[in-house]
Amino acid sequence: MTTCGEFLVKQLEAWGVDTVFGIPGVHTVELYRGLPHSGIRHVTPRHEQGAGFMADGYARSTGKPGVCFIITGPGMTNILTAMAQAYADSIPMLVISSVNERERLGLGKGYLHELPNQRELVAGVSAFSHTLMSVEELPGVLARAFAVFEGERPRPVHIELPLDIITAPAGHMRLQAKPSVSRPAPAVAQLREAAAKLRGAKRPLLLLGGGCVEAQAEARALATALDAPTALTINAKGLLPPGHPLLLGSNQSLLPVRQLALEADVVLAIGTELGETDYDVVFDGNFKLGGELIRIDIDAQQLLRNHMPSLAIQSDARLAMRLLLADLPRGELRADSPGARRTAAVQAQLAEDFSGWAHYRQLFATVLEALPEARFVGDSTQTVYSGNHLVELDGARRWFNSSTGYGTLGYGLPAAIGAKLGEPARPVVCLIGDGGIQFTLPELASAVEAGVGIIVLLWNNAGYGEIKRYMERRDITPIGVDIYTPDLIAIARGYGCAAEQARDHAHLAELLRGAPADRPLVIEVLESAPFHP
Incomplete structure (x- = not known):
């Protein structure tokens, strides 16, 4: 008999999962039954928080979701901090946990590892949390998880399997092909409006965040086309190489870059929260934009947080950059361009700082x-x-x-x-x-x-x-x-x-x-x- 736990391992492997982080416990051993017969590597941390952090580091280095097998109760409370860090930084993480049998959920009778409601516990650190109530639900819920990872702002997803579901027969189930999920493309009219504003800018500024990590070539081409000094968040480091004449580094909290932001007539911010830990690490609230702000982000709500834009475009960063580049004049990277001179002046001040x-x-x-x-x-x-x-x-x-x-x-x-x-x-x-x-x-x-x-x-x-x-x-x-x-x-x-x-x-x-x-x-x-x- 193939159990639901065994089928889960096969489905994850079919969808490209090659590593799982977890600590086996009495409530998860049935998830492990299928692992020795798979090509998935299991790594045992010494604490569930470590499992979550390992999954986070794996995801950031590969771009693929990090996967964890976590026990009911204390395993979930232990991993919450790691999920919160991944949630804050938009990192794809799949946390698969056990939970007590369906007939025991929420009774408060003191069963092993019992919590009143694990889903409520993780609600604030996950894109969604789902309790599997039948074996047949599994492929669809996994598909929803991968839709979050690949088609929208990636964040942790939690799926919990009741103990009686993990061991339920799944021999009638067939492996599903991983659905192909496209990311949102920008509205053409908005993008043309943005291009027009940027073509007319005299002192443009480009702000790139972690949402742009898959668009390195486009980011470099866009900075050149705009001749715009470019600041990168911590998670965006490397989008422009060392010594690039338009690179401001990750110094948005420092006075020379802040002054540049005040003087810019058009600011283009892509894939960045414009949040405190990248733009105000001195915690004084003085990162301000003097000109018009254009924001591009895969998350519609994030477009309207922290700094209100005059033009908000919901889109995948790479798609938007590619289309924007097609509507901008081809630039030539020069060390003596107006943007490069503005950047050099700021870098000279930073060197002194x-x-x-x-x-x-x-x-x-x-x-x-x-x-x-x-x-x-x-x-x-x-x-x-x-x-x-x-x-x-x-x-x-x-x-x-x-x-x-x-x-x-x-x-x-x-x-x-x-x-x-x-x-x-x-x-x-x-x-x-x-x-x-x-x-x-x-x-x-x-x-x-x-x-x-x-x-x-x-x-x-x-x-x-x-x-x-x-x-x-x-x-x-x-x-x-x-x-x-x-x-x-x-x-x-x-x-x-x-x-x-x-x-x-x-x-x-x-x-x-x-x-x-x-x-x-x-x-x-x-x-x-x-x-x-």
């Missing part, structure tokens, strides 16, 4: 010299905050972290594991602090078990250094931030990792080049000379 950050520049230069193709997966930590401003990479999906959106700690390590599993050939550098790594430190064991050769660049300032400085700037006596920091090198070695403390930049480069391929390398960098003069 960052003059005290030479130690961070040298740190990243050392890493990129040793690993020029590296992907950086970060937590909320000082190297991430500085790198958000300083680092530019040639290619999207190479820089992401949890300092944006939901802003959780503990993300970096498991997300780096997921990213490496998604694209094993690319070096992955996890940027994390001594405080953040202690949130998900046991996932080092998961990485060793899975043979994942990530590099963990551990910035150690013996506590929650950024929060301590934040308190001191507000004349608050620091409390709760000078935490006990264990010997993280010894702990990493105990988990089976390679681990060393970098003495200086030359030693760091040597360690990076010699990183093992089959297990993590933890490199501790102390926040002291020579890394922080």
